Amino acid sequence: MNLALNMNQAAPSISTAELEIEIREIRKSYGETPILKGLNLEIPKGQAVALIGSNGSGKSTLLRCTTRLIEPDSGEVILHGQNITKLTGARLREARSKIGFVFQHHNLVPRLSVLSNVLHGALGRKPSARLWFQSLATNLDREEAMYCLERVGLAQFAARRVTQLSGGQSQRVAIARALMQRPTIIMADEPVASLDPQAGEEVMNLFFQLSRSENLTLLFCTHHLEHAVDYADRVVGLSKGTIQLDQESSSISVAELRGIYD
Amino acid sequence: MTEASYPLPNRFERPSVVSFALYIFIAWFVVVSFSGAGISLSNFIEGIPNMGTLLSEMFPPKMDRLGAIGKALLETFQMAIGGTILGVILSVPLGVFASRTQSPHVLVYRFTRLLISFFRSVPDLVWALFFVATVGLGPFAGTLALMIDTIGFCARFFAEAIEEINSGPQEALTAIGANRTSRLFCSVFPAAMPSFTNTAMYSLEKATRSSVVLGLVGAGGIGIELKVSMDMFRYAEASTIILFIFLLVVAVETLSTKIRQKLM
Structure with missing residues (x-):
C-alpha cells in the first residue's frame, strides 16, 4: 500500500462546492453544564476538517450529535441535504449508513x-x-x-x-x-489518541489518502496539532462549546493553534 | 524520618449508632439461628454408631442390577441434557429482556426480572411436583423442572453478562446504522459468549446433580431407584447407585471444565 503523502491534491472551498454537512445552532447540555452553545458549521463535500480544543470543549459531543449517537437538545444537522435531526427508525439508520465513524478505541x-x-x-x-x-x-x-x-x-x-x-x-x-x-463522510473521534507516533502517522496518512481518492468529506477530532495542519484543509477550534477559530490549515501554524488551549 | 503535615486518618471508622445496632442484631441472629437449626453435638455423637452400621451394610456395593442402574443413570443424564439445553435456549431472549442495557422497555425489563426471580426462588423439587401433577410421572416432568430451574439460574447471569460488556462495539454498530437485532448478534452475543458458555456449563453440572433428586418425587431418573433401595433396606445396592451418581457428576464436571477451557 502506498501511504505517501500528496499534499498538493486540491481541496474544495466552501464557496465553490456543495455542502455535505450543515450544523445549525446545535446545543447540548449534560445536566446544568452546557457543552455546545448554539454551534454553526458548514462543511463542503470533499473537505477535510480538523476539530481541535481542550478536553471538555465539546469536540466528541459535536461529532456524536452530528450522527445522533447523542441527541442534541436543539438545533439541526443536515447531511447531504437531509435533516437528520427529524429522522427516526429505518430512515435514521439509512442516513447513518453513509457516515463512516471511526472511534478512539476502534x-x-x-x-x-x-x-x-x-x-x-x-x-x-x-x-x-x-x-x-x-x-x-x-x-x-x-x-x-x-x-x-x-x-x-x-x-x-x-x-x-x-x-x-x-x-x-x-x-x-x-x-x-x-x-x-x-460512505460519503468519514468522522473520526481522536483516531490516533491511543496509538504510538508511527502508527498514528500511518492512520492519519490513510485517512488523508482515502478522503482524497474517494472525495470523502472528513471530519476528525485531534489533540495532535501537527495532524490538524498536515492532514486537514481546515481547522476548527472549539472552546467552551463555541467555535473560537475557523481557518484554512495552510494559513495557520501549530504555534498559533496552541492558543486555543489557553 | 519525614513527618506528614496532615494528621493520619483513623485506621478504623467509628460506626454510627444505627450501624452498631445492626451489627449487634446480626450477631444475635447468627447465635439464635444455630439454636433454631437444632444443632446438637450430643445427638451427633449418639448417631455415630448408627452411621457406622449403615456404612458397613453399604459395603461392598452390590453389582447384580448394573443394567437397570445404568439405564436409569442414562435417563438421568438425558434429562439433565434436555432440561439444560431447553433452559439455556429460552434464557437467551429472557436475558436480553432482563438486561438494563438491551431491554426494549422498562416494563418488559421489570416483568422479566420478576419472572426469572420467581423461577429461581421456587426449588426444583417443587417444580418437579408441579410437572408430575400436570404432565404425569416420568422423565418429561423432570426435564421440564430442570428447564425452569435452568432458566431461573441462566437468564439472570446472562442478563448480568450482557450488562457488563463493553458498549463500544455496540456504539460503532449503531453509528453504522445496524438495527437492534444485528447489534445483538454482531456485538452483544459474541462479547457475552464466554460468560454464557461458563454459565451454561455450570448449569449442566447443576442439572445433573438435581436430576438425581427429582426421581424421588417420580420425575424420572435414577432417584427413584435410590429411593426404592433405601426403602427396601438394600443398602449395598444403594451404595452402588450413589457410586454411579458420583461417577456421572465427576464426568460431567470434568467435561464441562474441558469445554470451558477450550472455548474461553
Whole structure:
C-alpha cells in the first residue's frame, strides 16, 4: 500500500462546492453544564476538517450529535441535504449508513474475525443476517470486505481475531469497516489518541489518502496539532462549546493553534 | 524520618449508632439461628454408631442390577441434557429482556426480572411436583423442572453478562446504522459468549446433580431407584447407585471444565 503523502491534491472551498454537512445552532447540555452553545458549521463535500480544543470543549459531543449517537437538545444537522435531526427508525439508520465513524478505541468486536468485523460495515445499507459472520456472508460481500481490507493493507489478516492485532492495525480495520459502508463522510473521534507516533502517522496518512481518492468529506477530532495542519484543509477550534477559530490549515501554524488551549 | 503535615486518618471508622445496632442484631441472629437449626453435638455423637452400621451394610456395593442402574443413570443424564439445553435456549431472549442495557422497555425489563426471580426462588423439587401433577410421572416432568430451574439460574447471569460488556462495539454498530437485532448478534452475543458458555456449563453440572433428586418425587431418573433401595433396606445396592451418581457428576464436571477451557 502506498501511504505517501500528496499534499498538493486540491481541496474544495466552501464557496465553490456543495455542502455535505450543515450544523445549525446545535446545543447540548449534560445536566446544568452546557457543552455546545448554539454551534454553526458548514462543511463542503470533499473537505477535510480538523476539530481541535481542550478536553471538555465539546469536540466528541459535536461529532456524536452530528450522527445522533447523542441527541442534541436543539438545533439541526443536515447531511447531504437531509435533516437528520427529524429522522427516526429505518430512515435514521439509512442516513447513518453513509457516515463512516471511526472511534478512539476502534470499537471492533473482539471475539470475531477481522473479516466479520469489516462485513459489519455493510449492515446499515443492507440489514441481512448473512452479514453477521463472515462464514454466512455471500461471496460478493466477502470479496468487497477483502477489497476494503486490501485498501488499508491488512488483507493478510482477514481470518485473524481482532484481539491478535496491534492498536494501529485495529484502527485500520475500523477504517476498512467504515469503507465497507461506502460512505460519503468519514468522522473520526481522536483516531490516533491511543496509538504510538508511527502508527498514528500511518492512520492519519490513510485517512488523508482515502478522503482524497474517494472525495470523502472528513471530519476528525485531534489533540495532535501537527495532524490538524498536515492532514486537514481546515481547522476548527472549539472552546467552551463555541467555535473560537475557523481557518484554512495552510494559513495557520501549530504555534498559533496552541492558543486555543489557553 | 519525614513527618506528614496532615494528621493520619483513623485506621478504623467509628460506626454510627444505627450501624452498631445492626451489627449487634446480626450477631444475635447468627447465635439464635444455630439454636433454631437444632444443632446438637450430643445427638451427633449418639448417631455415630448408627452411621457406622449403615456404612458397613453399604459395603461392598452390590453389582447384580448394573443394567437397570445404568439405564436409569442414562435417563438421568438425558434429562439433565434436555432440561439444560431447553433452559439455556429460552434464557437467551429472557436475558436480553432482563438486561438494563438491551431491554426494549422498562416494563418488559421489570416483568422479566420478576419472572426469572420467581423461577429461581421456587426449588426444583417443587417444580418437579408441579410437572408430575400436570404432565404425569416420568422423565418429561423432570426435564421440564430442570428447564425452569435452568432458566431461573441462566437468564439472570446472562442478563448480568450482557450488562457488563463493553458498549463500544455496540456504539460503532449503531453509528453504522445496524438495527437492534444485528447489534445483538454482531456485538452483544459474541462479547457475552464466554460468560454464557461458563454459565451454561455450570448449569449442566447443576442439572445433573438435581436430576438425581427429582426421581424421588417420580420425575424420572435414577432417584427413584435410590429411593426404592433405601426403602427396601438394600443398602449395598444403594451404595452402588450413589457410586454411579458420583461417577456421572465427576464426568460431567470434568467435561464441562474441558469445554470451558477450550472455548474461553
